[in-house]
Amino acid sequence: MTGSTRGPNDPRRRERILDAALDVVAEHGAIKVTFRRIAEAAGVPLGSLTYYFDDMQHLLTAAFTRLAESVSSRYGALLEAAGTPEEAQEAVVEIICGKVWGTDRNLLLSYELYAFATRHPELREVMRSWMRASRESLARHFDPLTARALDALVEGFSIHNSVDPGPTDRADVAAVVRAVVDRRAPGDGGSAGTG
Structure with missing residues (x-):
């Protein structure tokens, strides 16, 4: 499927999520980080975060x-x-x-x-x-x-x-x-x- 950013077609998704998490921490502080903010910053579906991270x-x-x-x-x-x-x-x-x-x-x-x-x-x-x-x-x-x-x-x-x-x-x-x-x-x- 062309244009898909899921699974093997997006091997750097986990790293993008981590980089986005650090961006959100830098902007809002660790105490105010949410999955939604990280997903938006990473440009990935919200469900991607729970796919890679338990919590x-x-x-x-x-x-x-x-x-x-x-x-x-x-x-x-x-x-x-x-x-x-x-x-x-x-x-x-x-x-x-x-x-x-x-x-x-x-x-x-x-x-x-x-x-x-x-x-x-x-x-x-x-x-x-x-x-x-x-x-x-x-x-x-x-x-x-x-x-x-x-x-x-x-x-x-x-x-x-x-x-x-x-x-x-x-x-x-x-x-x-x-x-x-x-x-x-x-x-x-x-x-x-x-x-």
């Missing part, structure tokens, strides 16, 4: 997982490309100051994920998985405590810089990243970042 929880979990994997992939690629400790620190600065999030929309969606996960514990695993991926990328270059601190720094600076009328500039972010990496390790009397 709204299942749909939003899949959509937020898609977001997390997309951002984690860019985050990880920058750190994987770093060949020296200095390049790894610069990659962290780029994650904070560049467009690793891709868009302000993705940052807004991450806020929605945080808030939604606090009310829906089953979504916390998406958050935990995202944090694990970030820390594993950082652990290619930094000890576990430093990786954890840098991950928190990335999140904190990203949030603050998105709402601050005078965001921290790149040189100051680089200085803070250096300070975290070069911190004195407890009890060793020396700098953890030097040999």
Whole structure:
């Protein structure tokens, strides 16, 4: 049948639904998402959503997982490309100051994920998985405590810089990243970042 967008003839329908769900979350907030709004945004029949997803929880979990994997992939690629400790620190600065999030929309969606996960514990695993991926990328270059601190720094600076009328500039972010990496390790009397 020509013109049909059902089943195998529309292999990207599920992905379109997930992208539309994220668009609706960005516009209205996770709390106001409905199947009808998502179907309209995706340009698919309402019944398509229940064909692919058991309920709204299942749909939003899949959509937020898609977001997390997309951002984690860019985050990880920058750190994987770093060949020296200095390049790894610069990659962290780029994650904070560049467009690793891709868009302000993705940052807004991450806020929605945080808030939604606090009310829906089953979504916390998406958050935990995202944090694990970030820390594993950082652990290619930094000890576990430093990786954890840098991950928190990335999140904190990203949030603050998105709402601050005078965001921290790149040189100051680089200085803070250096300070975290070069911190004195407890009890060793020396700098953890030097040999």
